[in-house]
Amino acid sequence: MDRFPADKPTLRLTNTLSRQKEDFVPEDPANVRMYVCGPTVYDYAHIGNARPVVVFDVLYRLLRHLYGAEHVKYVRNITDVDDKINARAAAEGISIRELTEKTAAQFHADMRALGALDPDIEPRATEHIGEMKELIETLVEKGHAYVAEDHVLFDVGSMEDYGKLSGRSLEDMQAGARVEVAPYKKGPMDFVLWKPSAGNEPGWPSPCSIERSGRPGWHIECSAMAGKHLGKTFDIHGGGVDLVFPHHENEVAQSRCSHDAPLMAHYWLHNGFLQVEGEKMSKSLGNFVTVHELLETQKIGGRAWDGRTIRLVLLMTQYRQPLDFTEKSLQEADRLLDRWAELIAANESECGPANDLPVEVVEALCDDLNTPRAIAALHGFAREGRQGDALAVRRLAASLAFLGFETEAMLTRAAKGEEAKQADPELAIRVEGRIADRLAARAARNWAEADRIRDELAGEGIVLKDYKDGDTGEIRTSWEVKR
Ligand SMILES: [Zn+2]
Structure with a gap:
């Protein structure tokens, strides 16, 4: 207890907005508010999706420690309307609702296995369509958005400092833009707030007197949910570095312009990229790893892994650094x-x-x-x-x-x-014997025999682990029974 300082250490966070490490000062210490972009629920969460969940879970725990659990509000949304969802539901021949419910439940189970606390509020996009439409109409009224061919688009030229978060000027973006420019757009970087839905796509009555029914763009979903649950301006907005542009830049544009606010969030935090075995994770490279596969299958290393083990791997690298899983x-x-x-x-x-x-x-x-x-x-x-x-x-x-x-x-x-070892003392004697055989094989540089013994035991669900003894520096082997 003597190690508790009378006053707690100052929290310092690297703010993407200023590109500097800053002292964290909440607007209201009795109501510290954090928003993190959540999953689009059409498929299992991969290990790259898990990184922000675990990183911001640590921040959430730290904030609760510093300010008191009852003074921290953590919102992480569920995106349950998105074109990827429509495509996947059609491919699987199930309803959109069935797909999003199933995937959200799987996401919760996986993240709890990683030891992540549930956020205080987990809003769903489909339950905030009214708030999105209100934001969109406000943006049109204020001259920051316009209607074109049943779409509503954000006019980036109407915002003086669009690009501030990602540190890009509009000219640079336009010069580098390879986006296909729809003829109804005023500017090439203008982005969709609302778009019309075809017969089989999910749709709601549209804002701005558009007759066809439609659905929201992705960015407006987060602005609406963050605004509703945390207010016009809040303390921390988090997510992966891949979201800085365009997603977060566009969230800032929508929220600030609709609320006439100088800021959406005071501190923007972004975790670094995650690679797998030194390469960018991709389905085509075959190194795509889901949390579900790590927890439930033998895909990696021939065994299933405990969720806390995965959590520790994610925390062994500082959150802003690239992580090689x-x-x-x-x-x-x-x-x-x-x-x-x-x-x-x-x-x-x-x-x-x-x-x-x-x-x-x-x-x-x-x-x-x-x-x-x-x-x-x-x-x-x-x-x-x-x-x-x-x-x-x-x-x-x-x-x-x-x-x-x-x-x-x-x-x-x-x-x-312990249980696994004690349940079968003869097993322990036999495994220890084989470990001794393997060490002898290694000492004789007979690597093939050493590997053969390891694989033979692995076939019985016994996993060997070599480690360096911290005191003597000798290589030792521990073992355990996995499932
Ligand atoms: Zn978002």
Whole structure:
């Protein structure tokens, strides 16, 4: 408890708007508001979709710690009207509603498995069509949007500093634009707020006296939902760096111009790109990985992975940096969590409620969510804990819980490993024997035999993990039974 400073450390965040690390000062500390763009629900979330969910979950937890849980409001939407949804529903021969319900439920299950808290409010686009139409009509009235051939378009030329968030001038954008210019657009960068729907597409009665029914563009959905639930101006808007332009730029344009506000959000946060095994993830490269596949199938590394293991991989890189998601990083995170779990389980009677949150962990997170620095602190606690310092183990458990690795989940993890070994003592003797054989093969540089033994055990669901002993530097092998 002595590690709690009287006043908490200052939170500093890199703001895409200023391109600088700034002190975070909320408009109202009693009502700290954050909006993060949520999923378009037509397919399983891939690991790149999971990154912002986990990153902003850590920020959400930190804000709750700094301001009090009841003073933080986190909104993350569900986009359930989108042309990709229409196409997928048609391809699967199911209704749009069926597809969006199924996908949203899967998204929730996957993100909970990663230890992400639910946001306070999770608005759905289809439940905010009225708010979108109101925004659109206001923009037309104020001269920022116009009707053309049953579409409503935002007139980017009507906004003096369009492009400020992404740091592009309108001239540059137009010069570089390869967008096909629809003849009814006034300017090539003007974007759709509302568009007409054909017979089989979802449609609602249109705004601005347009007779044909229609549906909203993607950008207006977030402006409407953020405005309704967080107000005209709020504190933090987050998402992946791929959303800065055009999505976030256009959200800013819509919200500011309709509300006559100098800002939509004070702080814009963007997480970096994610690659898989050093390459851009794509279905054509065959390295496309969904969270569902990691959790439920043997696609990566021949085994299913625990959600907290995936979470740790996502936090081992600071959120603004590009992240390379690899099988090796999964194995490393898995082994780390196992060792921490064993340590916590061995000191279970010592691990009381999480009231020993160490200041170095909070400080690391307050420094632009420096999760690698926080994890380095955990290594330190674990080292002290292994040397018999029970308080260090409590700090480890409290820090992990704060980062979304609840003590209960850690104990379950440790118990599973132990149970599997104890349930079959003969198995333990046999596996240890085979591990010794494998070490001998490796010592003789007989790599083929060593690999054969590993694969033979993997065939029985026994996973071997090599690690360097922190004290002696020797290579050791731990094992566990997976499902
Ligand atoms: Zn959005």
